[in-house]
Amino acid sequence: MGQVKIYGVQEPLRAIRNALSDVIHSCVVDALQFPPNKREHRFFYLEPDDFFMPEGRTENYIIIEILMIEGRTIETKKKLINLLFERINQQIGLAMADIEICILESPAYQWGFRGKTGDEAAINYKINV
Template sequence: MSQVKIYGVKEPLRAIRNRLSDVIHGCVVEALQFPINKRAHRFFYLEPDDFFMPEGRSENYVIIELMMMEGRTVETKKKLINLLFERISQQIGLSVNDIEICILESPAHNWGFRGKTGDEAAITYPINV
């Protein structure tokens, strides 16, 4: 299970929303061996005055948070992060300085979907990759 939150300044983020979602999903499918039909992305559009960012970032600065069940190796998570930097930069045109990524993990028993906890639900894709 993985859910993605993308934060950014409203207008620039809205302009790239669909393409960015496609790129992120492609990276998740490749790195985490996710099924193609398992996309859960949420976009959070912020007014410029509501989004304080580090020095040296442009109005295109985005924060990508990926919440997932524990179980992926360090190598798998690094692969995902590196794919995101590479493909978002190449395919969307964002500078790597304008991309911030954080992976947050929690145990399967902390998740609930389809009427069950994550450790009881039948998951059709690998978690321990």
């Protein structure tokens, strides 16, 4: 199970939303071996006055939070982060300083979907990659 939240200033983020979603999804499929039809992205558009950011960032600054069931190796999570930096920079044109990524994990039993807890539900992809 994995869900992605993307936060950014409304106007610049809306302008790249579809392309950014495609890039993020390609990274998740490649690094985490998710099925291509499994995409759960939510965009949070903020007014400039509501999005405080570190010095040296531009209006293109985004924060990506990835929520997922624990079980991936450190190498797999680093691969995902590195792919995100590389592809977002190359394909979308965002500066590395304008991209922040955080992976948040929790045990399968703390997830609920399709009427079951995550440790009881049948999942058609591997968690331990």
